[in-house]
Amino acid sequence: MTVPPAPPLLLASTSPQRRAILEQLGIPFDQVAPRYEEHDDPAADPAAMVREHALGKARSVAAEAGERPVLGVDTAVVLDGRVFGKPATAADAERMLEALAGRRHAVVSGLCLLTPGGDQVGVETTYVTFRQLTPRDLAWYVGGGEWEGRAGAYAIQGRGAALVTGVEGDYLNVVGLPGALLVRTLSATYPGLYGFG
Numbered sequence: 001m002t003v004p005p006a007p008p009l010l011l012a013s014t015s016p017q018r019r020a021i022l023e024q025l026g027i028p029f030d031q032v033a034p035r036y037e038e039h040d041d042p043a044a045d046p047a048a049m050v051r052e053h054a055l056g057k058a059r060s061v062a063a064e065a066g067e068r069p070v071l072g073v074d075t076a077v078v079l080d081g082r083v084f085g086k087p088a089t090a091a092d093a094e095r096m097l098e099a100l101a102g103r104r105h106a107v108v109s110g111l112c113l114l115t116p117g118g119d120q121v122g123v124e125t126t127y128v129t130f131r132q133l134t135p136r137d138l139a140w141y142v143g144g145g146e147w148e149g150r151a152g153a154y155a156i157q158g159r160g161a162a163l164v165t166g167v168e169g170d171y172l173n174v175v176g177l178p179g180a181l182l183v184r185t186l187s188a189t190y191p192g193l194y195g196f197g
Contacts, residue, residue: 006193009113010065012036012057012072017157017176025179027186027194034072036060046083047123050074050110055121058112069189070114073177077152079105084152093147094138097163100152101133104166107152109178113185120185124178126169128156133163 008028011018022029034057040049051074058072077084079099087093106125113120133141146160147153154160156167156174172179187197 006190006195007068010061010068010070012061012070015073015176017155018073021172021175021177021179025183027182029071032061032064034058034060038074040076040083040085044083046076046078046081046106046108047110047125049083050076050108051112051121051123052110054110054112055119058114058119062114065114067116070112071182072112072114073109075107075109075151075173075176077105078108079103086149086151087147087153090142090147093153094142096153097130097133097138097141097147100130100154100163102130104129105152107174109173109181111178111181111185113182113189115189117189120189122178122181122185124170124173124181126167126171126173126178128164128168128174129166130163131165137163 006028008030011029011031012034014033036056038053053074054072058070062070084096087096104127106127108125111122144159146155146158154163170178170180183196186194191197
């Protein structure tokens, strides 16, 4: 029996991390920049916020997808109910990392799969624990510049791994795309088509 090739997902993101995760999972995709402006309300519920952003990103490129599924993802780092976005400066990054040091925080991602049959929107949470960080640790990490463009000011798949003592849940979620949630969603929506379910 010949199985037709799976149509490539349309990924509404320019993130190299999300691209790498889809490649790692063997999911065919095309990548396009979303035309969606995020407005983070510091008082917003983090799960509701990332769901809304993921849906907004996916819908912003839906017209280009035809019958193909569209994937939108948004990730936030949350500590004590406060959302840590992308730092604007090195000083911002240092403040964020100081707050996360020695603590357990949540990485919350919203995932939206737009299909001709309807929208599937879910949320995945992974917990990350940082070790205590000395001023030298902070200077070493911030000086490397890896914090730029990163929610919470760190990249666990890079030098940021040296800041972490534990991960509870989906590691790929911390890198930038909740892989386990995506596989579950594809399994339920397109059983067997992408190799899952």
